Amino acid sequence: MAYVEGSHHVTLSVAGAQEDVDFHVKVLGLRLIKRTVLFDGSLPIYHLYYSNASGDPSSVITTFPWAQAGFYGKRGTNQAREVLLSVPHESMDYWYQRLSDHAVGVENLEVFGQRRVAFRHPSGIEYVFVGNAGDQRVGHAGYRVPQEHAIHGIHGVGVHVSTPDRMVEFANESFHSQDQLVEEGDRAALQIGNQKYGNHLEITVNREDDQGTWGYGAGTYHHFAWNVDTLSNQTDVKFDIEGRGYTDISELKDRKYFKSVYVRTPSGALFELAVTHEDGGWECDESPQELGSRFQLPDQFEHRREEILNRLETIEI
Numbered sequence: 619m620a621y622v623e624g625s626h627h628v629t630l631s632v633a634g635a636q637e638d639v640d641f642h643v644k645v646l647g648l649r650l651i652k653r654t655v656l657f658d659g660s661l662p663i664y665h666l667y668y669s670n671a672s673g674d675p676s677s678v679i680t681t682f683p684w685a686q687a688g689f690y691g692k693r694g695t696n697q698a699r700e701v702l703l704s705v706p707h708e709s710m711d712y713w714y715q716r717l718s719d720h721a722v723g724v725e726n727l728e729v730f731g732q733r734r735v736a737f738r739h740p741s742g743i744e745y746v747f748v749g750n751a752g753d754q755r756v757g758h759a760g761y762r763v764p765q766e767h768a769i770h771g772i773h774g775v776g777v778h779v780s781t782p783d784r785m786v787e788f789a790n791e792s793f794h795s796q797d798q799l800v801e802e803g804d805r806a807a808l809q810i811g812n813q814k815y816g817n818h819l820e821i822t823v824n825r826e827d828d829q830g831t832w833g834y835g836a837g838t839y840h841h842f843a844w845n846v847d848t849l850s851n852q853t854d855v856k857f858d859i860e861g862r863g864y865t866d867i868s869e870l871k872d873r874k875y876f877k878s879v880y881v882r883t884p885s886g887a888l889f890e891l892a893v894t895h896e897d898g899g900w901e902c903d904e905s906p907q908e909l910g911s912r913f914q915l916p917d918q919f920e921h922r923r924e925e926i927l928n929r930l931e932t933i934e935i
């Protein structure tokens with residue numbers, strides 16, 4: 619029977635490459651594990667990958683810095699909005715202070731009876747730290763973030779939608795939600811798949827904003843990737859989704875480190891069904907210790923290496 623294992627990664631359209639590296643590596647303490655380019659289209663744009671200590675699926679944030687191409691987006695409704703990250707409950711004061719010390723605007727929230735810390739990526743994308751007890755995913759203690767406060771990985775994805783029922787229906791009937799739906803005001807949350815952590819789908823009713831950008835545009839959330847574990851299971855999940863009438867689902871795409879199909883959900887949020895590549899994932903072209911240290915190109919772009927590098931902003935770690 620088809621299943622979803624948990625989350626795999628988050629992919630965002632950000633603005634500048636250097637400010638993105640500075641934010642994820644120097645402020646959040648994450649580990650840069652890969653620098654390559656977007657594989658679709660013909661414009662050379664970085665694809666940067668950040669993770670926790672080990673690069674676990676469910677800990678990875680990837681970004682396309684679109685300012686270089688002049689692509690800017692608009693956040694709105696009917697799209698993914700919030701990057702939800704898992705930290706220990708006891709770490710909220712630490713992060714509030716650290717973000718403030720780095721001149722990042724920060725706000726305390728209370729959601730589902732628990733404190734959260736909300737802030738923004740330099741491009742405007744909304745990030746939220748959610749406290750979790752017992753999350754064993756090991757954070758990366760970069761740039762003097764103490765190990766006990768380091769980010770475990772993804773908590774989930776926040777989606778804004780004008781009519782939530784259709785998305786709850788999709789999650790329940792076609793996307794392997796766990797049983798319990800939690801509701802509070804204009805927000806509902808459920809978990810997808812087998813895992814205990816990293817797989818929360820939060821749906822916020824938003825009838826105020828205009829439709830947000832679905833294409834690539836700086837300042838917007840592009841898609842959320844789920845780990846479907848094996849290629850045969852990926853095929854099964856895809857067939858089941860199609861069998862329910864959701865035919866806005868792509869062919870299989872080889873992303874070098876993983877293989878993916880993409881489905882446009884009834885909330886407007888784009889979901890990816892990813893399987894880490896059988897040839898070693900992040901470690902297929904760099905050793906575990908070297909991850910992120912060299913610029914990587916897929917074979918189809920290797921002959922354009924010099925031209926591509928000349929067109930990309932230089933980044934310093």
Ligand SMILES: [Fe+2]
Binds near residue numbers: 841
């Ligand atoms: Fe992705």
